[in-house]
Amino acid sequence: MNKRQVDVVIIGGGPAGLAAAIEVKKQGIDNVLIIERDSSLGGILQQCIHDGFGLHRFGKRLSGCEYADNFIVEVKERKIEIADKTIVIEITKDKVIYAMNEIDGITEIKCGAIILAMGCRERTRSQAFIWGTRPSGVLTAGTVQRYINIEGYLPGEKAVILGSGDIGLIMARRMTLEGIEVKGVYELMESPGGLTRNIAQCLVDYNIPLHLSTTVIRTHGNKKLEGVTVAKVDKDRQVIKGSEEYIECDLLVLAVGLIPENELSNQLNINIDTRTKGPVVDEYFMTSMEGVFAAGNVVTVFDLVDYVSLTGELAGRGAAKYVKGQLKMDKPITRLEPGENVSFVVPQYVRKHNLEEKLPLYFRVKQKLEKVEVTAVGNDETYYKKKHRVVLPPEMLVEEIISSNIKEGDKKITVNVMEVSKE
Amino acid sequence: MKKFTCIVCPVSCILSVDEKDNEVQVNGNQCKRGRVFGVNEYNDPKRMITTTVKIENAKIKRLPVISTDEIPKSRLIELAKELYKITVDTPVLRGDIIVKNIGETGVDIIATRTII
Ligand SMILES: Cc1cc2nc3c(=O)[nH]c(=O)nc-3n(C[C@H](O)[C@H](O)[C@H](O)COP(=O)(O)OP(=O)(O)OC[C@H]3O[C@@H](n4cnc5c(N)ncnc54)[C@H](O)[C@@H]3O)c2cc1C
Ligand code: SF4
Numbered sequence: 001m002n003k004r005q006v007d008v009v010i011i012g013g014g015p016a017g018l019a020a021a022i023e024v025k026k027q028g029i030d031n032v033l034i035i036e037r038d039s040s041l042g043g044i045l046q047q048c049i050h051d052g053f054g055l056h057r058f059g060k061r062l063s064g065c066e067y068a069d070n071f072i073v074e075v076k077e078r079k080i081e082i083a084d085k086t087i088v089i090e091i092t093k094d095k096v097i098y099a100m101n102e103i104d105g106i107t108e109i110k111c112g113a114i115i116l117a118m119g120c121r122e123r124t125r126s127q128a129f130i131w132g133t134r135p136s137g138v139l140t141a142g143t144v145q146r147y148i149n150i151e152g153y154l155p156g157e158k159a160v161i162l163g164s165g166d167i168g169l170i171m172a173r174r175m176t177l178e179g180i181e182v183k184g185v186y187e188l189m190e191s192p193g194g195l196t197r198n199i200a201q202c203l204v205d206y207n208i209p210l211h212l213s214t215t216v217i218r219t220h221g222n223k224k225l226e227g228v229t230v231a232k233v234d235k236d237r238q239v240i241k242g243s244e245e246y247i248e249c250d251l252l253v254l255a256v257g258l259i260p261e262n263e264l265s266n267q268l269n270i271n272i273d274t275r276t277k278g279p280v281v282d283e284y285f286m287t288s289m290e291g292v293f294a295a296g297n298v299v300t301v302f303d304l305v306d307y308v309s310l311t312g313e314l315a316g317r318g319a320a321k322y323v324k325g326q327l328k329m330d331k332p333i334t335r336l337e338p339g340e341n342v343s344f345v346v347p348q349y350v351r352k353h354n355l356e357e358k359l360p361l362y363f364r365v366k367q368k369l370e371k372v373e374v375t376a377v378g379n380d381e382t383y384y385k386k387k388h389r390v391v392l393p394p395e396m397l398v399e400e401i402i403s404s405n406i407k408e409g410d411k412k413i414t415v416n417v418m419e420v421s422k423e
Numbered sequence: 424m425k426k427f428t429c430i431v432c433p434v435s436c437i438l439s440v441d442e443k444d445n446e447v448q449v450n451g452n453q454c455k456r457g458r459v460f461g462v463n464e465y466n467d468p469k470r471m472i473t474t475t476v477k478i479e480n481a482k483i484k485r486l487p488v489i490s491t492d493e494i495p496k497s498r499l500i501e502l503a504k505e506l507y508k509i510t511v512d513t514p515v516l517r518g519d520i521i522v523k524n525i526g527e528t529g530v531d532i533i534a535t536r537t538i539i
Binding site for chain 1: 427
């Protein structure tokens, strides 16, 4: 078996991994390696051909491919080593990675630090709970996106989309442009899962109907999908009898959510947050395993890739500091907790003495609210206050606390989103 | 009065657009870009086009492309069909012009990925 030693290894060459690698190198660490199982870099962005990326970072609306390319060019300019078509199959507690490819077989890599940047995976049919036959023609939105945008293959002629998350909406428009008839988007919940602008530019623009509080309950067809039964649901998400309707289609596209990819993290037994489904991380996105960092959608599903890149850079700086022995790992820690109306907060805890100038907090609200105030409250002091006109669960909130304001002894900071009382 | 969702940024403001004394007025926007969008949306809605064209001699089958500017919304499907007929060969660099002045719109279609 080949053996080698690397200062910082990044697993995954998507936007999180690319940003992390560049940052590690910028911090003066030269022995850096990106391991990517695909034959090219860019991760999911390779198949995101639509525009709207990078508004925050580049001040321009780029396509996903262009956004990724900006980073890929920099990775190449900085001569960062890439092991493509290589998959990481195991990580051990003493930071040894086993990676495999066709040419070298298995390589054992001893790492100074590891950055997990494996992205997320889509929920599948078994997680969406649909009765009926198991015909072909039932695919996740990401798979359809890859077929159409990279492999040049149209998987059907008449499609029904289950789930109104952004990927479902983007694919409704994409399939329509490709001549696939999109019969409708069905959403179990009372409100859409995706951003309002995507409802406008992907559905309204093309007269594609959106059916809320409606779901697919059954698939029909033996070998190939022939149709689906949809039905309305009540407030408790129970099917309303008599509301069933049969819709003829040969493609059912599942856009029923994303979950962080953490098979490798689970091998390490690192702490996973049940709310984000990703590792619990600290101020530099280090996991509960010392020297193992996480960035991007591995941590929690971000909806804007700009944030993914920022977390990559933060983890990159953290890993570089760790390798140089500049991170003070001792206590005390301050926990960040979701309070009123907040479903989770990332990072989950911080050490004040390691904080950079500003501490960014990433979180989501539990429900749509108007005229609210976001607060971050320590033991007996409010560190942050900001008003928002509207907050929605599909839109992640990011607020930055000035680190020097935080008191050393605070055990926890609670993040709340509360309606401003109407006076 | 017409209502539009501003698609310029993720805030997604709901715009009310009205015409008074030959002047288009926009309400509900939180910034200037939203006002411009509202006026355009009222007069002549435009969108970017992003799709793929066939590519030969590459490890992938489709080359992603984008328009250099927005094109009239009513022509999106027609122009996408036009692009469907095109085949390009490698190498292609990001930014290479794939179609010049597509459908006499004054807008070019360029590659968004380098495929060598
Ligand atoms: C189908 C789909 C569509 C999306 N569309 C949009 C969109 O339109 N706009 C938007 O802002 N966001 C979109 N997202 C979210 C998008 O995932 C993020 O914006 C961004 O790509 C996340 O970056 P990442 O680097 O965390 O993960 P990814 O881009 O997923 O990159 C992870 C990389 O890790 C590699 N990898 C995983 N496991 C291993 C392993 N064991 N060994 C080696 N390599 C491995 C993968 O091959 C992949 O290249 C979409 C997500 C999905 C799943
Ligand atoms: S009006 Fe301005 S803030 Fe509102 S969605 Fe449009 S661009 Fe964004």
